[in-house]
Amino acid sequence: MAAKSVRDMVLSLAAVLAAGIVIYLFIPHSGGNGVRPVQYQDSVVSARRAAPYPLLAPQGLPSGWNATSVNFDGSNPGAAVWTLGFIDPAGQYVAIQQSNAPADSVIHDATLDGQKTSATTTVDGTVWTNYQGSRYQAIVLKGAKGTTVVFGTETFAKLGDFAAKLTDH
Template structure:
C-alpha cells in the first residue's frame, strides 16, 4: 500500500518528485497531548454540563449580574446634570430679529438651570419664543411668549387647564392660574390689554410656588438689531 502511494504522488517530467515528509513529531499535537505536556490532566465532560442544581444557580447569578450591569449603564445618563444654555444672549438675539423684548429668568436661586431655547412657528402659524428651565428638584418650567396668539393657542399650551385663581407678581403683572386636571401641568397666563404686546405663559410641572418664583424673575431682553449679537447654541424645547 505504501508503494502505491509513492507511485501516485510522482511528479510530472522535469519536476522533483514530492514525497511525504510529515512525521509524527511534526504534526499538530492533540489537545490531550498539549494538556499532558503542561502537566494538566485531559478534560472530560464539563462539570457545568452535568446540569446540577448548584450549577444552574451559578448560571442564574451570572445572568442576573449581567442584567444589573446593563441597567446601571443605561440608567446612568438620566442622572447627568443638564447642560446650561445662554438664554440671555438668545433672548437678545431673537428679540432683535422679531423686534420684541423676549423674557428670560434672571437671578434665579441656585439649582435652577436653563436647558433649552427656541424661537419657532407654533399652532395657528404663531411665532413663539420658548425658554425651558429645570428646577432644583428636577421639575420643568418654561416661559413662552407670542404677540396676540389667540385663545386657542393659550388653551393648547396650557393643555386645556381650567382656571383656578389669579395672582399678581411684585412688578404688578397679573396672572391667571390654570391647572390641567388629571395631569401634572400648572400654568400662569398673562394676556396684556394691548394686543401688540407679548402674551406670556409660564408653564410646567413645577409647583405653584416655583412658577410664581420663576415669574418674579422674568426680565425682558434689550432689543437690538438682528445680527448684532453673536450666534448662540439652541436646543429644542419639549
Template sequence: MSSTGSSRGNPSMGDIVRSVAVLGALVLALWGFGQLFTKTPDSNVKPIDYVSTVRSARPAAEFALLAPATLPKGWVATSAQFTPTTWHLGVVTDDEEYVGLEQRTGDAKQLVATYAKDSTAAGEVTIDGETWNLREGPDGEVTFVRTESGLTTLVTGEAPRAEVEAYVASLSAS
C-alpha cells in the first residue's frame, strides 16, 4: 500500500471543517430563501362587531348590560354572547392579551370559580365611584368582581392591571 493513497476513510480536520461550512451555507441559503417567500400573518384574531350585539341585546336584557362605547386603539372584540340573564364580551388587546367581561344574575362565587379559578382576594378598589373586589391569579391575571342587586359583573384579563382597570372604567350601561 502506498502512503500517497486516498484519505476517504480517514478525513483530515480540514476536510471536516470544509464539509460543515458547505452544509451550513446551504442550510442558511435555504432558510433565507424561505424567509423571502413566507408571510407570517399579522394576527389570527377574528374581529366581531360587538356594538351591534350590544344595541340589540340591551332592550332584551333583564339587567343593566355593560359594554365599552369604544375599545382602545388596537383592541379587538372577538366574542359576544347574550341571553336575557347573561352577557359575555371577549376582547384581545393590542398586545394579544385577553380581557373578558361576564355579567350574570346570581352569586359571584360561581363566576369566580369559572372565570378566575385559583385567584385570590387582593382587596377592594374604587373605579369611577364603584367598589370592586380585586382578585389576582397565579399567572398575573387580574380580576375585578362586583355584585349589585343580584347581578354579578366580572372582568378578568391577562393584560396589565392598569389596562384592565381602564377597561372597567370604560364600561357603561348606555
C-alpha cells in the first residue's frame, strides 16, 4: 500500500511538472527590457484643446526615448492634470506633470513629498526650483496659469535638458 502511495505521488508530481512546462512554452516572452512604449501624440492634441493652461510636451527628443505613460484628467477644471512619462536611453524615468491645482499639491504629488533645495536649474534662461524626494528629484516652474514639474530618476541637469525640449505647440 505504501509503494502505491509513493508511486501515485510521483505520477501526480510528473503530471503537474508537465503541465507547467507546457504552459511556460506557450506564454510569450518578450526578451526585451520590459519597456512598453505608448503613442502619446494624439493625446497631446486632445489634451491641448481641453487644458486650461498651455500644455507642454517634448519635441525633438533624440532616438532611444520611449513614452511609457500619458494621461490628462480634466474632470476638475480647477485642477486639471497632465502627465507624460518616458524612459530615456540610459533607462532612467523622466516625466512632466502640469496642473492648475494649487502649486504645493502639484509638487507634493509629482515628487512624492519632495523637499525644496537651495539649488536651481536654468532652462533656456528661466530659473526652475530644484526639489529632492525619496524616489524622484524634480525641477519646478510655477506660473500664472499653473505649475510644471519635470521629475524622475535622472540628474537635475538631465531633467533640465528634457525641460528644454518642452513646447506648447
